[in-house]
Structure formats: structure tokens, C-alpha cells
Amino acid sequence: MKVRVEKLTKRYGDVTAVNELTAEFESGKLIALLGPSGCGKTTMLNMLSGILPNSDGKIYFDEEEVSDLPPEKREVGLVFQNYALYPHMTVLENICFPLKIKKVPMEERIERAKKMAKMVHIDEYLDRKPKQLSGGQQQRVAIARALVKNPKLLLLDEPLCNLDAKLRVEMREEIRRIQRESGVTTFFVTHDQEEASSISDYIMLMKLGVMQQYDHARTLYDEPANLFVADFIGSPTINQLHGVWKDNGVVVDGTDSVCKLNKEVEIKEGTRVVFASRPEAIVIAKDGQLKGTVKESYLSGKDVLVDVIVGEQSMRAYVDADLEVKEHDVIGMNFKDKGVFVFDEETGERYV
Ligand SMILES: Nc1ncnc2c1ncn2[C@@H]1O[C@H](COP(=O)(O)OP(=O)(O)O)[C@@H](O)[C@H]1O
Ligand SMILES: [Mg+2]
Incomplete structure (x- = not known):
């Protein structure tokens, strides 16, 4: 599904967290929302999910305007930085949970959850509780739980920032693979330019709520729109x-x-x-x-x-x-x- 935003704006009192952002995001791509802390990445993601109402502007999923649609009607899968798994439920129960809410029959939900567990390579641990899993494994469960509803959009907010360096690189590749296999349009929030460049089809770089450039990582590096972009992308820095x-x-x-x-x-x-x-x-x-x-x-x-x-x-x-x-x-x-x-x-x- 394609996503389009038109002059999308979020104000918290005097603070404009996202300012008149207009962009079109191609279907089936992995898009990194990149920028320093406080630039509006999470706000942008939460407006797409519907958790946060926008102050102004419009959001379209394909041709349909969804700006006023509540989160449960937007069909998006969300993964937070702290995973937010249910501690008292097993892996299988965690993954099944969104389907239970949707009143999908027991047999079907177990079948779908198992299929998803297989895709994220967590199928060996279906009976474990979250605390018996490593950080990377918990993250896989969170992704499976987000994908089991067949969402139109997958939204990941700094999903790797609690993992150690080596695991982070490994999970990065896993997220890339899972995204390719599922084909779902995905937004991936990060403040790490190297992570964004290695994982995404496109990067949207933001500064103080304003989009600076939206393009392939390579283009941001080779043809930066301004000094902020040139400085933010690349290591060693320009x-x-x-x-x-x-x-x-x-x-x-x-x-x-x-x-x-x-x-x-x-x-x-x-x-x-x-x-x-x-x-x-x-x-x-x-x-x-x-x-x-x-x-x-x-x-x-x-x-x-x-x-x-x-x-x-x-x-x-x-x-x-x-x-x-x-x-x-x-x-x-x-x-x-x-x-x-x-x-x-x-x-x-x-x-x-
Ligand atoms: N609930 C809130 N109330 C007031 N200001 C907020 C709230 N949430 C975020 N902000 C402000 O909006 C800006 C963007 O925040 P956020 O989207 O969380 O940035 P990021 O995810 O890029 O770090 C920041 O200046 C932040 O302080
Ligand atoms: Mg954030």
C-alpha cells in the first residue's frame, strides 16, 4: 500500500513536532525515518498509526484519506522500542493475541501465528515466556505479533536500540529479510544514519519537524540537499x-x-x-x-x-x-x- 501525507502537522502547544510534511511513500518499500533525537520521528510514526491525532494536514493510504480513522481501523502493525510483549503469555499466545481480539477462530489463529513465528525464526520457542528469551528473540516475537494481522503498514520505532552492537547488525538484516518476504510497506525509525542507510530503500531525513530530503541513501550521500544532510549522512563526517x-x-x-x-x-x-x-x-x-x-x-x-x-x-x-x-x-x-x-x-x- 502506498502512503501519502499532505502538509502533515503536529503541534504540542508551542512546539511544532512535525511541520507541514508533504511526501509520497511507494508501496512495498522500507522507509527509514531518520534524524536527531527530538526531530519528530516518533510523532510522525504515531500519526501514521492513528495513535496520535494530527493537528493539520492529511494522510492517505492509497487513495483513501485516513486522517480521521481510529487506529484499529487503519490496519497497521506497530513495534515499539521496548517490545511491549505480554510477560505472562507464552510466545505463541503473544503472537496470537491480536487475532484473538479480532475474534479469529482458535484453530486459524494458531495456524497463522505459527506461520508467522516460522518466518521470523522464533518457532522453536513457542512455549517460552518473554523473560526466557534474549533481546533479539523478543524483538522477533514483537515483529511477528505486528505482522500476524496482515497489516497494510508496518511501523517500527527504534526497534533495535536496546540490542548490543553485534545483534543490532544481525537483526537489521533480519528485518530487511522479513520486510522483503512479507512485502509490507514499512517505516523504520532510527537516529543512526548508518543503520538507516544499510536497511532502507528510502530515507526521509528530518530536522526540527521539517523534512530535509527524501531519497535513496546513496542520493543523500552523493547529492545532499543542504549542509545539514551532508553533515548527517556519512562516516567519517564530511x-x-x-x-x-x-x-x-x-x-x-x-x-x-x-x-x-x-x-x-x-x-x-x-x-x-x-x-x-x-x-x-x-x-x-x-x-x-x-x-x-x-x-x-x-x-x-x-x-x-x-x-x-x-x-x-x-x-x-x-x-x-x-x-x-x-x-x-x-x-x-x-x-x-x-x-x-x-x-x-x-x-x-x-x-x-
Ligand atoms: N506529548 C508531548 N507533549 C509535548 N511535546 C512533545 C510530546 N511528544 C513529543 N514532544 C516534542 O515534540 C518533538 C518531537 O518529538 P518526537 O517525535 O518524540 O521526536 P523523535 O522521535 O524524533 O526523538 C520534541 O521536541 C518533543 O519534545
Ligand atoms: Mg522517538
Whole structure:
């Protein structure tokens, strides 16, 4: 099922938690709602489920407007961060529960619950109580319970944040697999950009209740809409050097050479800008346009990363392992076309 929101807004008194959000979410996809804590992800999810009435705007499931439909009529499956399993019920009873509420006959509900337990790989533990399960297993039960009603929409609010690092990566892949197998349109809330990028078909990145960009993870990385997106996505984070626009390039503060761009750009001479570069977009070269002093060089996995001081600012670059750079070396740097951007210093708006 496709989901569309139109100027969707939620206000709590003076706080606007979600602000005039308009977007269309393709059917059958896994969509990550991403952003820092407090940006409105949970509020957005709860408006989709109907738990939280919206203040303004509209929600459509396919062509039907559901803004005023109560949660039980929206046919959505919800999974919370703390799983919220019923402690006194067994795994099987937990998964069956939503069907019991819907008065599905006993035999059918057991059959459907068992099928779902199998899909989430929890079928060996049907007789256990939640406290006899690990965090990852409890999460599987919560997902099975959400899916057993055949919901049109699956909503997961930071479902992995209580798990340890290794299990989190494992469950991430499991959620991806379960989503593919069930084909249900899924919203997955997280504040972890790496998690969002690895799991989702699309990412919606939010800041203070406002959507910043909605696209494939790769597009957010390669073509960020603004400085906030460029900064939020990617690890190590994007380099940001402040400077002034001059002669179709940037004069970084504390230096006097111009880092020229390869294409003509219309920016007013003298504009304060942020010259941003991905660490892999930098090429070390003797006659490089930008000079800096190496502060530190270290291994990051199989790659060598160097911290470089330019004027009074610092940046990071990947260098070839066979290129020997040491502390205090003065190096030159050139920039590739891809992974290099110029933003307005004040507004964060992207020029290039
Ligand atoms: N019940 C509430 N009453 C007042 N303000 C709230 C309430 N719930 C959330 N907020 C505020 O709305 C904003 C968004 O919250 P939330 O959707 O929980 O963010 P996130 O899930 O991205 O961390 C925050 O500023 C939060 O303090
Ligand atoms: Mg939240």
C-alpha cells in the first residue's frame, strides 16, 4: 500500500513536532525515518498509526484519506522500542493475541501465528515466556505479533536500540529479510544514519519537524540537499572548511590560494561559504591547490586516514597506504568533482 501525507502537522502547544510534511511513500518499500533525537520521528510514526491525532494536514493510504480513522481501523502493525510483549503469555499466545481480539477462530489463529513465528525464526520457542528469551528473540516475537494481522503498514520505532552492537547488525538484516518476504510497506525509525542507510530503500531525513530530503541513501550521500544532510549522512563526517567565494572557487579562511571548481558557478563574489568535501574526494598532490599540515595519520580498517590542519580548521582525508605522510608534513590537496560541495555559510543552502 502506498502512503501519502499532505502538509502533515503536529503541534504540542508551542512546539511544532512535525511541520507541514508533504511526501509520497511507494508501496512495498522500507522507509527509514531518520534524524536527531527530538526531530519528530516518533510523532510522525504515531500519526501514521492513528495513535496520535494530527493537528493539520492529511494522510492517505492509497487513495483513501485516513486522517480521521481510529487506529484499529487503519490496519497497521506497530513495534515499539521496548517490545511491549505480554510477560505472562507464552510466545505463541503473544503472537496470537491480536487475532484473538479480532475474534479469529482458535484453530486459524494458531495456524497463522505459527506461520508467522516460522518466518521470523522464533518457532522453536513457542512455549517460552518473554523473560526466557534474549533481546533479539523478543524483538522477533514483537515483529511477528505486528505482522500476524496482515497489516497494510508496518511501523517500527527504534526497534533495535536496546540490542548490543553485534545483534543490532544481525537483526537489521533480519528485518530487511522479513520486510522483503512479507512485502509490507514499512517505516523504520532510527537516529543512526548508518543503520538507516544499510536497511532502507528510502530515507526521509528530518530536522526540527521539517523534512530535509527524501531519497535513496546513496542520493543523500552523493547529492545532499543542504549542509545539514551532508553533515548527517556519512562516516567519517564530511569536511567543512569555512571561507569566501572568489574567482569561481573558495579561499579557505587562513589561506590565500583559491580552491577552484571545475564548473562555472553563479555565486556572488565575497559570499561566506562552507567548502565541504568527503574524505575520499581528496587527492594528495605536491602542487595541490590547498596546503595543510598533517596532524595525525592513522589506520581506519584497511585505509589510512590523515587529520590535516588548514589555517585554523581541521579536515580528514583518505590517503594511499604507500604514500608516506607523517606528522608535521606540509601537503597539497586537490579535490575530485564527486563528493565536493559548496554551501551558504548562513543558511546551509547548497550552491554546488
Ligand atoms: N506529548 C508531548 N507533549 C509535548 N511535546 C512533545 C510530546 N511528544 C513529543 N514532544 C516534542 O515534540 C518533538 C518531537 O518529538 P518526537 O517525535 O518524540 O521526536 P523523535 O522521535 O524524533 O526523538 C520534541 O521536541 C518533543 O519534545
Ligand atoms: Mg522517538
